[in-house]
Amino acid sequence: MEEKSLFTAEESDAIKSSWSKMTENGVSTAGRLILCRLFQEVPEVTTLFYRLGIGGDESYTLESLSQKSQFNSHAKRLSLALDAIVKKLDDTAFITQKCTDLGKSHKKHNVKPHYFDLLGQVLVKVICQALNLTESHPTVKAWIKAYGAISTALKNGLTSE
Incomplete structure (x- = not known):
């Protein structure tokens, strides 16, 4: 029996449409924007990305980070994972398994x-x-809901034995 989607048709359409706009300049671009912002806002996570050649004393600008091939590679993997989830947004089992596996793969990085x-x-x-949306916009609310499901599965994978 197929699992019911976590999302209404409107939420699913909003997420897919917004992701399409986010990736108009290539799927990797979205990943670079997300990782760069993460490093700027949560600098303590940069220690987890030592393999990307990121030092603790540099400025985390999109321009400087985009010059690092390892950064671009990781940004692309992040974007491709999000892209796969968005494309199969109505397949709850896929999202759960994909994100659980991603969580497990992040264990070794503490x-x-x-x-x-x-x-x-x-x-x-x-x-x-x-x-150019506010957090109260229905599209953003749909993303918050989606990321809640993603995060739960990621954390389940991270903490599983």
């Missing part, structure tokens, strides 16, 4: 569960800024 919450807050801010 990611703390609350970092996923912070990432969600940053994602919402980037969407608001990029699309």
